[in-house]
Amino acid sequence: MYPPAWLLTRTVTQDTELGGKPLLAGTTIAFSPYLIHHRRDLYPEPDRFDPDRWLNPPDRSAYLPFGGSARKCIGDRFCEDLPQPCEH
Ligand code: HEM
Numbered sequence: 001m002y003p004p005a006w007l008l009t010r011t012v013t014q015d016t017e018l019g020g021k022p023l024l025a026g027t028t029i030a031f032s033p034y035l036i037h038h039r040r041d042l043y044p045e046p047d048r049f050d051p052d053r054w055l056n057p058p059d060r061s062a063y064l065p066f067g068g069s070a071r072k073c074i075g076d077r078f079c080e081d082l083p084q085p086c087e088h
Helices: 033-037 051-055 076-080
Strands: 008-011 016-018 021-023 028-031
Touching: none
Parallel strands: none
Antiparallel strands: 008 028, 016 021
16 A cells, blocks of 8 residues: 555657557656555545455556566566465
């Protein structure tokens, strides 16, 4: 719920759009795993210590302690192989 990397960035490599907004190549965008982990529609009571929340986890794309996409942390799979309490 409290990702060490609470803010990550990406550089847009070609003109595109996101959520209907144009994004020009060269633009730096930021996204926050912390804020995603605190979306109450995904994680009710995000500040409460609740290991049981992982019995029915949201979609993997809504849990980003290791970032995501092509630049995702290579330690992610290593951590998944550890016992569950170590992951969270
Ligand atoms: C609890 C442990 C760790 C956390 C929370 C963590 C978190 C992260 C995060 C958030 C990123 C940026 C991902 C992105 O921009 O989407 C990253 C990148 C990276 N991590 Fe980790 N990491 C951890 C452990 C490790 C370990 C054990 C290794 C190596 C064995 C590792 C190697 C890397 C590398 C090489 C990158 C750069 C990937 C790239 O830019 O292509 N990390 N990590």
